Amino acid sequence: MPTKLLLYAHNGGGLGHLSRQLKIAAFLQAEVGDLSILLLTQSSMAHAFPLPPGTDVVKLPEALLGKELLALKDLPMPLEAV
Secondary structure, eight states: OOEEEEEEEOOOSSSHHHHHHHHHHHHHHHHTOSEEEEEEEOOTTGGGSOOOTTEEEEEOOOEEEETTEEEESSSSSOGGGO
């Protein structure tokens, strides 16, 4: 049974966090092998990157931070409802 690993790319505003987490996943698969990796991200561009073997991505809702206000970018509901 493969070892399970969860990675989280916390910022959906750019591609750096997502790209870095995918490189880490690829490295771990090459060095350790037999991993089942789940990557959580807020990035709407996650589908544009090739995934390393044994890696899946879950797209989380993007949250925008304004003047002390946190709001969901794409979901038509208040943050409290999520």
